[in-house]
Amino acid sequence: MTTSTVTATLRLGTRGSELARTQSQAVADAITAATGAPVELVPIVTEGDRSPAAIAQLGGTGVFVAAIRRALLEGTVDLAVHSYKDLPTAAEPGLTIAAVPRREDPRDALVARDGLTLGELPPGSKVGTGAPRRVAQLRALGLGLDVVPIRGNVDTRMGRVRGVGEPGDLDAVVLARAGLTRLGRLGAITETLDPLQVLPAPAQGALAVECRTGDARTRELIGRLEDASARACVAAERSTLAALEAGCSAPVAAYAEVAEGEHGPELFLRASVTAIDGSDAVRGSVSGPLADAAALGRALADELLDRGAAELMAVRS
Template sequence: MTATTIGTLRLGTRASQLATTQSQAVADAITAASGVPVELVHISTEGDRSSVAIAQLGGTGVFVTAIRQALLEGTVDVAVHSYKDLPTLPEPGLTIAAVPPREDPRDALVARDGLTLGELPAGARVGTGAPRRVAQLRALGLGLEVVPIRGNVDTRMARVVPGDLDAVVLARAGLSRLGRLSAVTETLDPLQVLPAPAQGALAVECRGNDERTRQLLAALDDAATRACVVAERTTLAALEAGCSAPVAAYAEVAEGEDGPELFLRASVTALDGSDGVRGSITGPPPEAERLGRELAAELLDRGAAELMAASR
């Protein structure tokens, strides 16, 4: 397909630096694959306009509803989301046409004086906006004071030096996309802090009946990333937990004895860090959805629902 068969694509994105950086990378990939020019259209969302903590806004969908509405109305042709911001239920009329290869999904520590998590003294103030991170940091038993924070990446990092915090925990993927990896003092091992479902992945969405755009975007899809994200988000959905719940899930595809294997880990942690359940499962990547459901069922059998209820 060439630029002569389809005009300029309008790509809806949040206006933050991270969102526009992610969206521009997708726009460039579309143009490189097809020759079709892409124009970014900035859209303000409820999550951008409010200074209230995301969990208090209801969490699910606050960064994507306005963009999806523009897509359904035909104001834009394509939308790029941080996949972890999407509600787990599909949006009628829309389809996720591509899941590009994802960045490193792990969490990263940005601390004063080059310190690692284990080197922070008891009572150190660590900032994060995610209940999942709050719960897991408290569960480590390091005596840290976990402080809720909001704002973009640079605003959060500015609170460390010479700010009021000893460290902040952020998604490594965002720091990578913004060229801020030099600020990272430790990339957190998933054994310590398990990432959020779909962290580091992007969802490229279009209208379900827009066949030309769907075909155009298909070239950006990465099968392994899609399988991992499907497994992680199916776990989240089966737990009936929103994106602000203290739920973590992380899948990887690796070569096994009989071909590619998907290894999925997930956890639910009490917000005060006092208790938690964690499990894992392995199977073929095409069965990602089944693996996610089965792991969620195991976690529910072991008390996950009670932990999530207490965290609300």
């Protein structure tokens, strides 16, 4: 691709965590490589960063993005990079997702003491995670694990595992493999969890690059990072989440993949809703053209609702 002569610096708003800065820098570097436009990172502190409370107590979806979106709308920054799963499903007036870059592996990963896999952890083992979806699915496996809620960045969480961060108070933690990949921590993984066991969160592993709707120049520059398959998968997964009227604090999982079908590329979507105590779950799947991604997600959500998903989301631990 021909490098443009654009030289005005783009201001990229980002959270201050190591993972957020790493993700944002990767996007900044990609924009510069594709367009020639320099990009500077602008750290922004969000409500989710300030509070030690659980995400669900803070109001769930949006606590990590509201301050950044406010800065975008006010013109303090020109673009932002979000972990797509952190975004509310409703569109933000005045802003647009100008690109969904190539997605990292969306599966969950286990970091456990002594190199153990999930099935090798003895009953009663303490496993930490910050996601109700993971809590519900881990409990549903019936392994007798003591699943406990945790907060903190990737290294803080891994540091609580005995033998990884001495002395440690946990036997294992479950994290997004994508974050470990971006931080260069793949060596800490003792098992990448099969989606048949633990289905990922909607949009896990995907990034959303956002800017003001009316900023045509920035939209064009960002748009060069677009990955059509990643966009379609995320659209399907998030439309399932939206149709279930659930957010990131709900025990909803969805995972879409693109595979070659009889008439070209086809999207295959799986989703589940699991009671937080692990007592029951509903699962389903659907497939169809990439162009129908959002409709496929809604159709699958309707099926899950018909089979009792709303009642399962209402179960309390």
